[in-house]
Amino acid sequence: MTARRRIVRPRAGRIAAVAAVLVVSAYGVPAVVLAGEVPPRTTAAGVDIGGLSPAGARARLAEAFARPGRMALAAPGRTVTVAPADLGLALDATATVAAAMDGVSTPAGVARGLFGGRALPPRVRVDERLLARKVAALARAVDRAPREGGVRYVGLEPRPVLPEAGRALDRAAAARAIRDAFLARRSRVTLPVRALAPSVTAERARAAAGSAARAAVAAPLTLTAGGRRATLSRSRLAAHLRFVADGRGGLRPSFDAREVAAELRETLVPAAERPEDAAFRIAKGRPAVVPGRAGSGLAPTAVSAAVSAALASGTRTAAVALTRVEPALTTERARALGVREKVGSFTTRHPCCAPRVTNIHRIADLVDGHVVRPGATFSLNGLVGRRDRERGFVAAPMILDGRFVDDVGGGVSQFATTMFNAVFFGGFEDVRHTPHQFFISRYPAGRESTVSFPQPDFRWRNDSPYGVLIRTSYTNTSVTVELWSTKRYDVESRSSARYAVKDFPALTDSGPDCLPMGGAPGFAIDVWRIFRKDGQVVRKQKFHTVYAPEPRLTCT
Structure with a gap:
């Protein structure tokens, strides 16, 4: 009897085959599923973009980074709000999503997609030069040099100046803080500032003063x-x-x-x-x-x-x-200033021989011959200074707090009014003029200026490319101001009728300083300065003036 031979296949081989099938299935199926999508549980700066298509992930990141809007940059003494783009910061959503998709089909990427997660830093574009310029501009507003100890004088008495610490924005650290805040999507950044110590102590300042x-x-x-x-x-x-x-x-x-x-x-x-x-x-x-x-x-x-x-x-x-x-x-x-012809002139008149006439003549002498350079601003107080007896000024009436009072230099407002009109018709820029509180009949209504020291001042700017020579002259009953330069405009003046008229009150007062006042109604008036060039109107300027009623004051 012949025995049968039994063929036994190795059990280990079957196990290996099954394992191979399982590996292929475990890798192949998720790879197919994950292909074209950001792996699940993927975040960038806390924004979940897992499971989205690349386009969807980019859109979600762009929306998340746009949500905080402008960034508040805070430092001592200064807080500014600015858009990240103006700081040179921008999200690179394309590069961020590409980094999330990198290696997604590898075994490690599949395993991470099946069993893990991934937190990615977002990719940003930084214009380093623009960011540095913005930080430097902020530093100029924040930085404060230390105040050194020192000594100043009050009269002849020395007084110590006590020191104070300064501060300086740490520009490199501030730029890093701004970038980090943008990455973290924070809307407020506290910028680092370091203290600057003065070199002179309070003790040394006090010792020097003593x-x-x-x-x-x-x-x-x-x-x-x-x-x-x-x-x-x-x-x-x-x-x-x-x-x-x-x-x-x-x-x-x-x-x-x-x-x-x-x-x-x-x-x-x-x-x-x-x-x-x-x-x-x-x-x-x-x-x-x-x-x-x-x-x-x-x-x-x-x-x-x-x-x-x-x-x-x-x-x-x-x-x-x-x-x-x-x-x-x-x-x-x-010779290069272009002073060629008379471009503006005006004359005002006054009664002869009053003390105020002395002041008018004196200020005219001080101003005569002065040259105003192109672009320069003329200040009547700046040129003449305080009116005092040492330079020939005398006491004369002026308006103060609604009354006539005697003061050294009183009456020089007539010269200011004369110059204002020469400037008006010369076509130069009026920087500051102050009409009188009450209307004074010897001046053009709405076209006059008072002056006192230190304020109010009369100032005008030579807004031409030529120099302006000021010439003054006077008689016992008039003062004239002429401006010589190169003519630019023909200037015309037009005035409205007087309106909003108010009657004046009648008052009485007593005492040795009382000066009578005649009384005059108050009113408003508008004056237009019309500039013409080659016969055509090129500009109009309006002056609105309101005069208070001048009381009739009887001194008893």
């Missing part, structure tokens, strides 16, 4: 130049002297000679040696240049250094050297 600063103004100081001598009084020293940081933690005297240099020049520089500005004279109805010349003068910086060094060493004498100085207006510059 000793060195007192000694500096204990006696006058003498300046010498070429055998001539000038004295700075204690009060003049103190008015322009400070003690400032020396860079080594201490204090040094610092004298500012800019305001006293012209005064010292009158004493230390012979008149024949001083520079002389080019000027203009009117010959046969046309302006001609009178040449200027260079001369000797004092450099304010040299005077400052000499006085400061003398005070630091404890001496009371300082030598200063004269230097060659060009005139402020050279002959060449004067």
Whole structure:
């Protein structure tokens, strides 16, 4: 009897085959399912984009990053709100989604898609130059230099200036904080600021005020130049002297000679040696240049250094050297200014011989011959300064708080009104003029200006490319202002009728300072300045003026 042979297949082979089928199924099926989609449980900056198509993921990211809108950048003393795009920041949604899809079909990517998740940092585009410029602009508003300790004077008495810490925006850290906040989708960023310590302590400032600063103004100081001598009084020293940081933690005297240099020049520089500005004279109805010349003068910086060094060493004498100085207006510059013809002129009249006439003539003399450069602003108070008896002004009536009072320089508003009208018809820019409180019948209604010191001032700007020469003249009953330049416009004035008329009250007062007032109604009026060029109207400017009723005041 023949025995049968039994064939037994290895069990291990069957297991391996089944495993292979399972592996293929486990990898192939999800790969097919996941193909074209962002893997599940994928986030970017906390935004869930898993399971979306690339286009859908990009749209969701763009919406999420647009939602916070503008970013508030906060620092001490300054908070600005700005759009991320204006900072040079933008989401790169395409690159972010591409990073999420990278490797999605690999075994590791499939495993991550089946069993895990992924948190991706979003990709952003940064314009580093734009971001740096924006941070620098913010720093200019935030930064504050430390205030150093020092000494200033109140009269002759030294007072310590106590130090204060400053601050500075940390620009590199601020740029990083802004980028991080954009990545995290935060709408507010607190920017880092570091403190800046002053070099001079409060103790040193107090010590200097108690000793060195007192000694500096204990006696006058003498300046010498070429055998001539000038004295700075204690009060003049103190008015322009400070003690400032020396860079080594201490204090040094610092004298500012800019305001006293012209005064010292009158004493230390012979008149024949001083520079002389080019000027203009009117010959046969046309302006001609009178040449200027260079001369000797004092450099304010040299005077400052000499006085400061003398005070630091404890001496009371300082030598200063004269230097060659060009005139402020050279002959060449004067000829290039284009002063060719009369472009504006006006005359106002007044009764003869009252004290106010003296003031009108004096201010006219001080202004006569002044040249206003192209683009410069003329200030009547800035040129003339305070009206005082030392320069020939006298007491005369003026309007103050609704009453007539006597004051030194009263009446110069007539000159301001005359100049205002010359400027009006010359076509130059009115910067600031202030009409009188009450209407004064000798002036054109709505076309006049008061002036006092320091305010109100009369200011106008030479908005032409040419220089403007101011010429003044007067008689016992009138004052005239002429402006010479190159004509640009023909100017016409038109006025409305007076409206909103208000009657005046009748008042009585007593006392030695009472000045009677005649009484006049108040009203409003509009004036138009009409500019014409080649016969065509190119511009109109409206002036609206309201006058209060002038009371009839009887002095008993």
